[in-house]
Amino acid sequence: MTAAERTARTEAADATCRAAYDGCGGPASGVALVALGGYGRGELAPHSDLDLLLVHDDGVDPGMSAAEVWYPLWDGGHRLDHAVRSVGETVTAASADLRVVLGLLDVRHVAGDPGLTLRLRTTLLAQWRREARERIPQLRPLVRRRHELAGELAHASVPDLKESEGGLRDATVLQALVATWLVDVPHADLERSRQALLDVRDVVQQQAGRAVDRVGPEAWRDLADGLGLRDARAAQVHVREHGRRVTHLSRLTWRRASELVERRSSLRGARRPALVPVAPGVALSRGEVVLDARARPASDPLLLLRAAAEAAERDVVLSPTTTARLVREAPPLPEPWSEEARRLLVRLLAAGRGLLEVWETLEETGALARLLPEWEGIRLLPHASPIHRFTVDRHVVETCVEVASLIRTVARPDVLLVAALLHDVGKAEVGDHSVVGEPVARRVATRLGFDPAAVDQVALLVRHHLLLAETATTRDLDDPATTALVADRVGDPETLALLLALTEADARAASAPAWSSWRAGLVRRLAARTRAHLEARAAGVATPVAVADDVAVPDEVVRDPREVWVGVEPHEDRARVTVVSGDRIGLLADAAAALALQRCSVLAARAWSHDGVATSVWEVRDDGLVPAVLRERVLAVAEGRVDPAARLRRPSGDPALAPSVQVRPEASQTSTVLEVRAADRPGVVWSVCRTLADLGVGVRSAHVVTLGPQAVDVFYLAGPAGGPLAPEDADAIAEAVRAALSEEPSGTR
16 A cells, blocks of 8 residues: 555545536535545545535535535445535634644645635634644643543554554644644654555555554554565554654654743744753753753763753653764763763653653664663564553553652662663563563673672562562462562562562553552562561571451351351452351352352452351452342352353353463472463353362362463362372362363353
8 A cells, every 4th residue: 555546546536526516516616625634635545434525605605516416425335524614614613623623724625616725725724823822732632632542553552543642643633733833843754654654554444344443463464464564573563663753753742832832932933042051961942951052972971861861850852853963973881881871871760751752762863772772672562461551662661650659668779770671671582581581681780880789689670570479469378388489589678679669560560450459469468478588587587477368257157157248349340259158168169150150250369268267359340249149149059059060151162272280389388289370261260169179179278360361270279187188189180170171161250
């Protein structure tokens, strides 16, 4: 797809519209048929609507043509967005509605009176320029709301080529801002990316056979073929690079336009803008960090980092022109970096939200390739897990932003910030990214000039940045082996504090569900118990005994352990369900079945028993649950009045991968730990628990978590004597669970 093909489609549509206008006797003067929007720009996509306006002079009646001109177009199968207005009505509508004026700025003559079209276009542009200082502040919130809904084209998992930030609509808004004559934008850069995105949209619509702007995960391979690119990864990089470029230009232009409107003077009017020195060689001018008159780029290798840090901390623009000049003229930093260079990098990373746009400028100008060549491997790299809302590179920057609010909780903020910057660098290679990333992090930290102890700490944080989250959600926190394992890997309380901060920042940057109150509570509890273990070890005393989760036993269960108590605590779009009863084999399966029959989507769960009472707590996505109804479900399953197997059947032909069921002997000295990993589909928890109950195996505790499309369920099992099962018995149980999952009934997990 090329611009020439779009031009050909536009010309064909013009010919059809002219024929319709002439065929209905459209007047040659006083009335005109004009194209708007993308059609007005001559950029019809394969399945675009024809956006048309029949406009007439205020004193002219368009007659029957106002109604009849549309029928031939409808009969020809064209989809229309059409209207009939006088010139006065059109100008009034443009003044009242920003969405209308943005479409009208691209008005183009199709048929009828060309002089009328010219006068309309001239009037609309003059009005837009005259009202620009009032309209620009009104337009900004509309753009922001669209961005919030559609996400960023460069980083969203399912980007919208038109509505996303950095998409085609943003390019149109940029052109409208330029039309005010108040600001300018690098035309060649914008047009190159705009045309590339138009090409992409053409291919997407041709392949879909309909008007569609979103690119789903399954479409990248075909898109690569349509664009003549190597593979799906190349297609993603192509689309996201151009989206990122439009985003960068858009943010820069909006900053300049907003600053201009606030001070209400033309950029063209001041020949010598004021320079306010803010650091050696660096000044602030009109909301942008630039070089001052005394700067000597050729002799100051720190100038780039200094300018970037100042811009990020002040949350202002790092001038792309200045940055590009520094890339050309400034010498590279000596290796290892000096303490001052490292300090400037840490300042940059600790700037919070101001880091984002400065980092984009460093990327767009090639400066980042000089500072951190390892970044190229994760640039615009998509995440494999749907729990992530951004590409890997943007996720890393967001993690640094989140870390910036936590640096006061740790002893080495510099180590924490650099570990955040490098924690996902291993995703550029094949294999466990934590393992692969450790030597890369060690190499970078050494190049940055950290001392050996700090290098070891950065490397350890990268290697184990998932340790707390994975352990907290899949292991029994009351088992001493759990805290001992974490303590052995972390080593000391200072590193533990760093790891806790990195874990929180990493999860918050991924998505809201990744740091729910449930997960945050588990991680913090694990960290607290690990800290107590480390402190006791250092003092040479016994580790404090962990206290089981504090859930009060309801009075009815105290009076009669055969009773079942169910509680529901709603929270936003989810709920916490608690089931308490006397401990018995099969209770956990009954609770899982009850939730499955209620079609509850289980996000996480924990279960344990203490002093003859069994408690299970379930975090479910559904709200509006009624405790009495859930209790009745549990009793119906327990008493055999409802057979879950008859109601929860897995659809035939389910293509899910085979489940993984493994015994983890290293995870506990007091229990047998069974780890189940399977596709997150309905009925997994119930199937496992039912199988264990049928085998007469007691569940000491259970830990259920959903990680993207995968369910990870861990069960601590007790043998007849209360300790671990014999190895041969554990293997037999694992095989039975594996077989049950392979023919698993289904409902809701």
